[in-house]
Amino acid sequence: MSVESTEDLLVEGLQHIYYxxxxxxxxxxxxxxxxxxxELQQGFSEHREETQEHVERLEQVFEQLGQEPEAAEDPVVEGMIEAHEEFVDKDPSDAALNRFNIAAGQKSEHYEIASYGNLAPLADQAGYDEAADLLEQNMREEQDxxxxxxxxxxNFDYGELEA
Ligand SMILES: [Fe+2]
Ligand SMILES: [Fe+2]
Structure with missing residues (x-):
């Protein structure tokens, strides 16, 4: 698919964030x-439930565009997952891994916020108001x-890490 219009850009971006x-x-x-x-375990678990809703909202967005939901492999998220696996392979202490996981989670939220922060105005520009609202809802939950x-x-207790 050649990407030329606002709607093409929107669909391209949606396929990557859906993935x-x-x-x-x-x-x-x-x-x-x-x-x-x-607290960290609980935070990840709760955000995983929200993430399930993000997937469902994206399916509604595709529907509003008259498109079948389609996922396009996204090298950024794959890279983040790979970075995490590499760190785990270094056999870090529990405290070090907790601290690393906070940063890893933050990075993925920043990426999602940047993605939705661009997709919502694209949807708006292309005339899909409801889709723009759904994308903004996802963005707000990423921000939270x-x-x-x-x-x-x-509030991390650095005393748990070796000096
Ligand atoms: Fe999300
Ligand atoms: Fe998220």
């Missing part, structure tokens, strides 16, 4: 299972998830 959200379902499970701090992770990062 990303589905991969994040796996990634959030991995972040939860490799964290030992309870980021804020929660940032708070956990700020």
């Amino acid at each position: 990303t959200e589905q991969r994040l379902l796996d990634a959030l499970e991995e972040l939860e299972s490799t964290s030992t701090q309870e 998830a980021l804020d929660e992770l940032s708070e956990l990062g700020e």
